[in-house]
Amino acid sequence: MNAATAAAVGLLLATGLLFLVGGTLGLIRLPDLFSRAHASSKCDTVGAGSVLIALALLGGPAASDLKLLLLAALITVTGPTTAHVLVRSAHRRGRAAWRRPPESRP
Amino acid sequence: MSSLLWAVATAVLLLAFGCLWRANAGPTLQDRILAVNVVGTKTLVVLAVLATIAGHGFLLDVAIAYGLLNFVISLAAGRFVETGRLSSEAPP
Numbered sequence: 001m002n003a004a005t006a007a008a009v010g011l012l013l014a015t016g017l018l019f020l021v022g023g024t025l026g027l028i029r030l031p032d033l034f035s036r037a038h039a040s041s042k043c044d045t046v047g048a049g050s051v052l053i054a055l056a057l058l059g060g061p062a063a064s065d066l067k068l069l070l071l072a073a074l075i076t077v078t079g080p081t082t083a084h085v086l087v088r089s090a091h092r093r094g095r096a097a098w099r100r101p102p103e104s105r106p
Numbered sequence: 107m108s109s110l111l112w113a114v115a116t117a118v119l120l121l122a123f124g125c126l127w128r129a130n131a132g133p134t135l136q137d138r139i140l141a142v143n144v145v146g147t148k149t150l151v152v153l154a155v156l157a158t159i160a161g162h163g164f165l166l167d168v169a170i171a172y173g174l175l176n177f178v179i180s181l182a183a184g185r186f187v188e189t190g191r192l193s194s195e196a197p198p
Contacts (some may be wrong), residue, residue: 083140
C-alpha cells in the first residue's frame with residue numbers, strides 16, 4: 001500500500017468516526033423525534049459510508065471490495081428511507097414538532 | 107493498521123451502546139425504532155471492520171443480510187405504527 005492510499009484511508013476513517021459521533025450525540029441529546037431523525041439519518045449514513053469506503057480501499061479477501069461498496073450503497077439508500085418512514089408516521093399521527101419554550105427565547 | 111481498525115471497531119461499538127440508551131429511554135415508539143435501526147447500522151459497520159481485520163469474506167455476506175433485514179423490519183414497523191395494519195387492503 002502506497003502513501004497516498006494510506007493517507008486516504010486514514011482521512012476517511014477519521015471523517016467517518018467524526019460523523020458517527022455527531023449522529024450519536026444528536027440521537028441522544030436533541031429534543032424530539034424529528035430533530036433526532038434529522039441528525040442520526042444523515043450523519044450515520046455519511047459516517048458508515050466513509051468507514052466502508054476506507055475498508056474497500058484497504059483491500060482484503062476476494063471480492064470484498066465490491067461487497068463493501070455494495071454495503072455503502074445499501075446504507076445510502078436505506079438509512080434516509082427508514083428515517084423518512086418513521087418521521088412520516090409520526091407526522092401523520094399528528095405529532096407536533098418541538099418548539100423552544102417562550103421563557104428561554106433570546 | 108490492524109490496531110487502528112480494532113480502535114475503530116471499539117469506538118463504533120461504544121457509540122452503539124449510546125444509541126441503545128435512546129432505545130431504552132424512548133419516549134415514543136418511533137424513537138425506539140429509529141434508535142434500534144441506528145444500532146443495526148453501527149453493527150453492520152463493526153461486522154465489516156471485523157471482516158477486514160480477520161480476512162473472513164463471509165462476514166461481509168452476514169453484514170449484507172443484516173442490513174437488508176434491518177431495513178425491512180424498520181419499514182414494516184414504521185408502516186404498522188402509521189396505519190395500524192400491515193397489508194394494503196382496507197380493513198373489513
